[in-house]
Amino acid sequence: MFMLLHSYPEVVSNVNRNELGFLLKQTGVSILISSLNNIFAFCAGTILPIPALRSFCAQTAILLSVNLVGIFLIYPAFIALDLKRRKAGRRDLAFLAYYCLCMDESVGTVQHYQHQNNDNNGVTHQELINAKSDYECASPPYLPAELDKTVNSCKHPEVVYTQPKLNNVHQFERTRKRRQKKSYRMYTLQGFLHIVYIPLLKYTTFKIGVLLSAFGLFLLSLYGISHSTIGLELSDILPENSAPADFLKTRDRYFSFYPMSIVLHGEQIDFPARQHQIDLLRNEIGYSRFVVKLADGEPSERYWLQLFRDWLIGMQQRLDNAKIQFGDLNSANLTSSMIGNPDLQIAFSLACSYGENYDCDRVNFVRLIDESGTINSDGFYNYLYGWHEYEQMFYAVSQASFYPRLKKLRQGTPGNMKYRYFIPPAPKPLFSRIPFYLSGLHDTPTIMQMIHDIRSISENYTRMGLVNHPEGVPFTFWEQYLHLEYYLVVSIAIISLSVFCVITLIIFNPWAAGIVTLVVLSMTVELAGFMGLAHVKLNPISAVTLITAVGIGVEFTAHVVLAFLTSLGTRHERMEECLKHMFVPVIHGGMSTLLVII
Structure with missing residues (x-):
């Protein structure tokens, strides 16, 4: 424009x-x-x-x-x-007065040359108008026949535009430019351009100086790039000196504490077959210097598979004690014992349930979990539903956040002993979380290093078939900088x-x-x-x-x-x-x- x-x-x-x-x-x-x-x-x-x-x-x-x-x-x-x-x-009335002032200066120029030149060599009307055009500021174009009327309107009736005669048109142009240059004011853009900038650019030394200055500025810029930092802190997006901004700055300086979790994509994971690989994933992330650890080097937060495994060990111990007491286990010799022992009742129900089946004949030889900590793959999802049903507090502590969410179980009719304590299989968790806590994240470069470490471990296990991704505030806000x-x-x-x-x-x-x-x-x-x-x-x-x-x-x-x-x-x-x-x-x-x- x-x-x-x-x-x-x-x-x-x-x-x-x-x-x-x-x-x-x-x-x-x-x-x-x-x-x-x-x-x-x-x-x-x-x-x-x-x-x-x-x-x-x-x-x-x-x-x-x-x-x-x-x-x-x-x-x-x-x-x-x-x-x-x-x-x-x-006419444009807003610029009429300004036009008259400009015409006053241009008329003076024309008068100067009319009184100075009287021989037969002259220029035409149009050439004179073109020479004068640089003085016009906001006026419309005028034909030669209209000049008398225009000049009269600006209170210069003594000037009459006849065919002026000049000895040298080029002399007129040079003198016109010289007078035009004098008419510029130094504090205006045009004045700076004609009085300072253009004359300086005609000197070779000034051109060389400009090029050297540009080259020096370029080298200085390379130095600045080498010292640039990456980041946008949370406190930077809040008003300066506000209470939230001061709180975030103080927290980053003294605490720098963030929660995070590893999200397992259950749709592509066979949990019974990869339960130990999940442990390895958690342990390897726990080795990071940014993860909060206990005195023994374990991550501070226990996750759902650990708590699930501990619960099954307790259930298996109750079945083993019942075997020592009663010998072969069946519904007949356990009915009276289960009345006063709800944990034994739950353990018996778990042993009888696998998939969509309920078979109590397998109670004597099946184990819920073996000595290596491997959960029985046939009843893995049945046991998972039982853990969610009877250990709601530990499920909440684990922060597993299973999706889809598991519903409350309902027992069968009292008269149907076969299916009274049947525990159905839980739907495969499409998403589940392994929680961690991070510390020592004081600035963006440190956070980027943490993201790089955690992300590399996560992607490595994803390539091995354990599909997962990290989640948390640092990853949401800072991962874009990687x-x-x-x-x-x-x-x-x-x-x-x-x-x-x-x-x-x-x-x-x-x-x-x-x-x-x-x-x-x-x-x-x-x-x-x-x-x-x-x-x-x-x-x-x-x-x-x-x-x-x-x-x-x-x-x-x-x-x-x-x-x-x-x-x-x-x-x-x-x-x-x-x-x-x-x-x-x-x-x-x-x-x-x-x-x-x-």
């Missing part, structure tokens, strides 16, 4: 027809390149594995696409209405390739496209280095900033490159015309972007 605003008065003052087409021809390519690269930059941001940021980048890309359509369709429509007003002779640098590099590479391809396809100049891509990449490195020097942590939010910085950088770089390519003359002249045409809109666009971010 700033490109159109800045080029519109210039086009109107130099073109008498098809002004809108000439305006879009002059600025359309630059706007198209910058808008497309901005869109692709936010599309590349969707590569980051953060759902919220993916949604933000996708919505922003859609918004920029709509904005591109509006810039090329809606805004030119308003410009067309303004052109219609100008050609109809209706591959953040990889996704950041991939995103920047994709958007850089997009920048190169878009510019190459639109202007058919791979050399210019390569220079723009190189400059934008150096800007991205410098931004990342500044973040490291300013102790701004690298996190998904700052990663999106780096990715979109590529597209934003292209917006300004492409404008300058296109203006230079389309200018005529020597290198110095092309550079000067390029800066005259692009310096102000680029600064305006950059300042507006800065204000929006702030």
